Amino acid sequence: MRIAPFLASATLSIALVVALDRPLGKIPPLGKFLSPQYGFWQNAEPIGMDYGGTLQLKGLKGDATVYFDDRLVPHVFAENEEDLYFIQGYLHARFRLFQIDLQTRAAAGRASELAGSKAINFDREQRRLGMVFAAENALKEMEEDPLSKTIFDSYTAGVNSYIDQLTEAALPIEYKLMHVTPERWTNLKSALLLKMMAKMLSAGTENDLANTNAKSIFMPEELSTLYPQVPDSLLPIVPNGTLYPKPGVIPAKPAIADSLYLNNKQTVAAQIIDRPDPGNGSNNWVVAGSKTKSGAPILANDPHLELSLPSIWFEIQLKSTSSNAYGVSLPGCPFVVIGFNDSIAWGVTNSQRDVKDYYEIKFKDDSKKEYWFAGKWVPSKLRVEEIKVKDSLSVFDTVAYTIFGPVQFDKQFSTGASANRNLAVRWAAHDPSNEGMTFYKLNRAHNYADYEEAIRTFTCPGQNFIFASRTGDIAIWQQGKFPVRWDKQGLYVMPGEDSSFLWQGYIPQQENPHSLNPERGYLQSANQRAADSTYPYFIPGSYITARGIRIDKKLASMSGITPADMMALHYDYFNTSAEDLRPVLLKNIIESQLNAKELSYLQQFKNWDLYATPNSIGQTIFQCFWDSVQFSIWSDEVNRTSPAATWPTEQTTLELLLKDTALVYADDITTPQKETLSITVTTAFKKAAANLQQKEAEGKLVWSKFMNPSIYHLLKDALPAFARKGLTVGGYGNIVNAIKHSHGPSWRMIVHLVDGIEAYGVFPGGQSGNPGSRFYDNNVSVWEKGEYNKCWLMRDNDKGDARIKWTLQVKKS
């Protein structure tokens, strides 16, 4: 009798369970997600959570102890190196599993597995850039050296020891939201992570495609004017006046270079989809004891990267019998990457050097099986790429590998409408290398010789390694494996029909720009060109000049320096470009053509103190005005091709304006009349004023409101709730405190090399990647205020110190 209602309610029950167990579009499986025992509630860590205790891990050789301080920085004390990196791997996974999984999948062109079909083109480009190919080449090198293999194996085992014991309830929240599962770690993934960094820092520092279009519209002398190699106002990394030895390698320019290459006016339609921000720059500097109050050197570093939650950095101390290093590590990779030990400190900035070139390939037919090289058809290596797509069918792509490298652009993959040129990419990151071991050695370096030996093999991305030791040495090396180029080689797409345009060799490592203990007592790098025009090699790149000028001038004028002075310089808001530009802009503005509102903006600009502070209105007016001027001068020129030719840099435009107020490019070539610079500047100001007025109406006239400094979660707009927006900070890319919307100082570190080491650091995030932890974003406000945490290099006899908040005993099982 009750069978019908029983069946009905049973069906309803089952249907409800099934419905709540399934994702619905972007909505996660509701029942599972809301379950207090399995779902997101399990990620809500108690405020008073105990991170200590005892942990049994299979694969450890001995016992170890992890001491967490009150910011959840682990101080790992291990008996041997294998265990040290095993535990580092475990901790990276424990606190940053989703991050390392996402980043390495994205690096490998597997983002679609997590994000679905919208990431297919991104993935195809990653594959076609040869990211996996690069990582495989690196892996071979990493595993060839027994020491390096042991370390990476231990690290991988540590990551997996965490992953293997994960329960569904303990999965990081992103997996629950996206309804996906983590993947076990491999050494290849660590290699992929390093290639992600290589792409971030050395794949966006060239403009070959847009330069090729520029070459099609400008005469050679115009190209030299618009895209100069050495800015007039450059204050290089290696102090001006340094003598360079005769070059060890002199490249031969092919006889056909002029006719086939430099005078070739063909444009390219191809465009890079995921171009790394060329503003991925950084500052570092060091002052010798002669300039400090204590007499000991002080080293400072702030790498500028896309800011994210969780942060790209994870703070850690790694101590074993053979080493004791403190600093920030890159989750996904062993070692401390930027930091210090008892004897030395080091930091890095990006070299901005161009180490990526494009070659035009002629295929025999659409199968891409053969290409024309040195007078005959030669076979290419075809790599079939399967891109798995969440909730959809796999996409397949075939990438042809040539002697130059993978063919990134061809008929099957082109973003321009009429893109039909096949372009192979030659990128230094494809070459076998083992960057990790540089950090292994730096972690253990005691002096300048150790540091020099550690960085020698670092290949790509080229970095400016700054150094200071407790014995008083200061130094910097621009280190990387840089191709020797003949004049203008690799600025544009090169012919790929034979070997004549191939790289002919590399700059001998000893000839890389460097400086040790200069008389002036300081060294600095801020992504500018490393050397003045007397450096005997052709070294193109995407250099940024302004920050170096400010830092150099400040350091030159300072004496009796303390760590607090260096903190102030990290947070410096002075706009040196505006200082140069304001007179020339004001001289050219025709005030009689401005209305009352425009005049009031102009007045504020005139009265501005030149500091890009969060509350500055002058900075907002300047930036809108200057962007508008640059747009008015160049947009008509660069848009003569599609896609646009390379925009002259801000520094170039600034220097052109200072030199030549009759600048011909001021004329808008799309109008019949001739615009003078004054007309262009005035019109640009009026346009900027209209924009400013709108911003003012929205209450966004002050700089921090205008710029809206924000730190997004790794999944960006998909998870705005996990972001921290509207921070009260100023700065800009050309300013020492280089904060731009969601980009900026990703770690600020100051190390004073006194006995016992005095160090400070902060990154805008927290140690935990879990948005449900109080350690997810606890350092954001510290960073925002320009404050620092004290970095504690814990020692053996500190084991009873009150700064230890939790103790985790790790035992082998």
Added chain:
Amino acid sequence: MKFSLSIIATLLGGIGISLISGVPWWGFVCVSFLVALVIHQVPSRSFAAGFLGMFLAWGGLAWWIDWQNASILSKQIASIFPLQGSSAALLMLTSIIGGLLGGVTAITGSYLRMSKNKS
């Protein structure tokens, strides 16, 4: 008496079952089903007991977690959902989902028992 007993049994069983490893997230519905089967009541009372038991089990657990977490996470999740960042609304939604599943499975148990009795 039966009613209160059912609620308590459902509540405790609903919390306890997740401690057994390998049980899927929906394992608790077996508890509400069995409770209704064993402690026989008319379907409407079974539903109410199952609903309240699981409502309290899920709501209570979630509340306890949220309280210890100072609502750090629930505020963020409540703005994804979107519940205007209200932790209370998210707690209520959690409780209702738990209650609903508890209720429908309890009523199923109750009907099964009745059908047995009458045949």
